[in-house]
Amino acid sequence: MASPIEQFQVKPIIPIINFTNSSLFMIGAVGLIVGGLLYASRKRALIPGRSQSVAEILHDFVANTLTDTAGREGMKFFPFVFSLFMFVLTANLLGMVPGFFTVTSQIVVTFALALLVIGTVIIYGFVAHGLHFLHLFVPSGVPGWLLPFISVIEIISFLSRPISLSLRLFANMLAGHIALKVFGGFVVSLGTAGVGIALLSPLPLIMAVGLTALEFLVAALQAYVFTVLTCIYLNDALHPGH
């Protein structure tokens, strides 16, 4: 039986240009998104067909999430947020195909995405609001002698955002895939252990089926959580202190 963490190994496919299986699936996810959306919107019908209404539902879903948390002016970040949501969702779901590599189970990938989000927040915050953006770190109604202490805590809390954003997605995908693999391994090792014990092997199989359903839920849910938190952080950049 293979080790449950063997599936996360990054292996080079074309060593000369350092093209790995991780790169392959990232490109695959992007290609799938672009190709799928272009295919869905090829007719531009007033009354959408099946594929076009799926694309419209995805668009409206992200647009509603964004306007609910960041208001109307949040829509200027729509291309960014929609790309993030589609990439995370597609990468998560691609990882659910047996034998495929899960891009979002690599903390490098999720941390890069989170740095992109927090970098956008910081740069836009300073460009749009100047030093007023720093009011984010000065809560109101705090006694003067506590203020430096609280501000340092607020700054560390702000710096912890990209870490928690990336850690959550990474940990969910990693733990889910390891659990699936472990239960899958139980089926094999129980089945080959002997006549009496082999009767028990359907039990972990049932569990693995249940876990697969749960993993699909987690894959969609984590993409949504990532998007919502991105919207909340962008909201801080749009309205830092009023």
Next chain:
Amino acid sequence: MADPHKRSGEDERKPDGADDADLSARLKSLDARINKASVQRAESEPRAHSKTDSNAIGQAFRYSAEFVSGVVAGGIVGWLVDHLFGSSPWGLIICLLLGFCAGMLNLLRASGAVKPARYDDKK
């Protein structure tokens, strides 16, 4: 059961001498009832909350990530401070403690016990 008690309280209030003692007694009973009601509400509210959050594992992951990230961020900041100012190990020690505080703050904000990091009332 509360009704007859209240009525007898009103009857006793008419003589002036017993006024203060009676008032404090009624205040005490009111206090007790408010406490009882608020305890009941506190008990019923989290239960309703947990009923809506059926995905408990997701929540556990979320909270643990919030807390751990605070400590990790504090550690990184402390290490950077030590690296830049040569104040080893004090920067790491102090910033890890502050990171612990930030992690608790993240946790309280994620669970909704503290208002989120929006300072709308700030002018």
